Amino acid sequence: MNKLSVNDLNVKSQRVLVRVDYNVPMEEKDGKMIINDTTRIKETLPTLLMLTAKGAKIILAAHLGRPKGKREPSMSLRPVANKLSEMIGRPVAFAEDCIGDPAEKAVAALKPGDILLLENVRYYNEEEANDPAFAEKLARLADLYVNDAFGAAHRAHASTEGVPRVIARRGGQCAAGLLMERELQFLGRELEKPARPFVVILGGAKVSDKIKVIDRLLELADTILIGGAMAYTFKLAQGFKVGKSLSEPDKQDVARAAMDKAKARHVQFLLPSDNIIGTPVDTGKLNKKGKPIIEIQNPQTNQGPDIPAEAEGLDIGPETARRYCEIILKANTIIWNGPMGMFEDARFAEGTNAVARAVAEATARNGAKSIIGGGDSVKALNQAGLGDKVTFMSTGGGASLEFLEGRVLPGVAALSDKSP
Numbered sequence: 370m371n372k373l374s375v376n377d378l379n380v381k382s383q384r385v386l387v388r389v390d391y392n393v394p395m396e397e398k399d400g401k402m403i404i405n406d407t408t409r410i411k412e413t414l415p416t417l418l419m420l421t422a423k424g425a426k427i428i429l430a431a432h433l434g435r436p437k438g439k440r441e442p443s444m445s446l447r448p449v450a451n452k453l454s455e456m457i458g459r460p461v462a463f464a465e466d467c468i469g470d471p472a473e474k475a476v477a478a479l480k481p482g483d484i485l486l487l488e489n490v491r492y493y494n495e496e497e498a499n500d501p502a503f504a505e506k507l508a509r510l511a512d513l514y515v516n517d518a519f520g521a522a523h524r525a526h527a528s529t530e531g532v533p534r535v536i537a538r539r540g541g542q543c544a545a546g547l548l549m550e551r552e553l554q555f556l557g558r559e560l561e562k563p564a565r566p567f568v569v570i571l572g573g574a575k576v577s578d579k580i581k582v583i584d585r586l587l588e589l590a591d592t593i594l595i596g597g598a599m600a601y602t603f604k605l606a607q608g609f610k611v612g613k614s615l616s617e618p619d620k621q622d623v624a625r626a627a628m629d630k631a632k633a634r635h636v637q638f639l640l641p642s643d644n645i646i647g648t649p650v651d652t653g654k655l656n657k658k659g660k661p662i663i664e665i666q667n668p669q670t671n672q673g674p675d676i677p678a679e680a681e682g683l684d685i686g687p688e689t690a691r692r693y694c695e696i697i698l699k700a701n702t703i704i705w706n707g708p709m710g711m712f713e714d715a716r717f718a719e720g721t722n723a724v725a726r727a728v729a730e731a732t733a734r735n736g737a738k739s740i741i742g743g744g745d746s747v748k749a750l751n752q753a754g755l756g757d758k759v760t761f762m763s764t765g766g767g768a769s770l771e772f773l774e775g776r777v778l779p780g781v782a783a784l785s786d787k788s789p
Contacts, residue, residue: 693727
């Protein structure tokens, strides 16, 4: 996609509305909201530093959580403004609203090089509805638009799709930020002619979430390695028993079709040959959402193709991990999306950790291009201390999946095309 870059803009003294993805994980401690992971903020710093150096008046728009049109204090972006200020080493102003007088007065006070963060755009239902009047109010704050929020680019919301359309109509330019450019490069252009062998690692819970990605990558990959709960739907489709493992029995036809396509295209399509299993036991207690708290007991390796009726598969087994890692270590291009098991629990994390180590080693040893498709895969790599050992980690979960499927993302389509 030949879209205008932030590098192409003349931003001096211009009001630049930058859509960022500051939907960061937070928790309450001692009555304050604390940010647990600053990755999404850190990834926007190159764009922000470049814009400040060029004398732009920067207005940041973002969402946090799902407040459903209400001013939910726990989802205020004020703590993010404070954290950004700390990370960037300069003041970051904060507007108590994203539209209207508070926002307009805060923007009017900006000098070249200043940064302002608007309050959560999802405090208005009109944001997700892509309401034209709301988009007009947001667009009124800016002369130019930059989208650096790849993680939100698959949503046709006011701040991602409506605002750039308004600004473009009145002659303003709309460009991709530096992070957005990297996402489009690694998830798009780099995969058009991948260096081979090209190995795809797919995990996570549901085949239905990944089937379009699988279908598209079957056109490109040499090998696809399947892990996570989605493996059990494929196992069901092969006629094996999966016990109490998370699976989608109604998606067996879809799973069989994927395996048939892999065979027809001579793509190696591998499923776990062994698993780490556990027995789920209802504690009789409920969590904060009123759902039963299930405790996993008796973790052990299951060697056979069938999982016992009372057990649940929770990770790939050691033999599968060894086999997968051998293949990964020979790869020259790697895409990884989705963990191999319930890696948040140390008892079921070794399969995911082994894959993470192999991906990092292939990157260092072979010079392999390793592209991590957002979400839990990024979390798992960071948890293993290997986040800086891969070529590229996408900041988009759903967005990276949709882009890998070959879909046009509304937040990208709305940006200005480069002149031929």
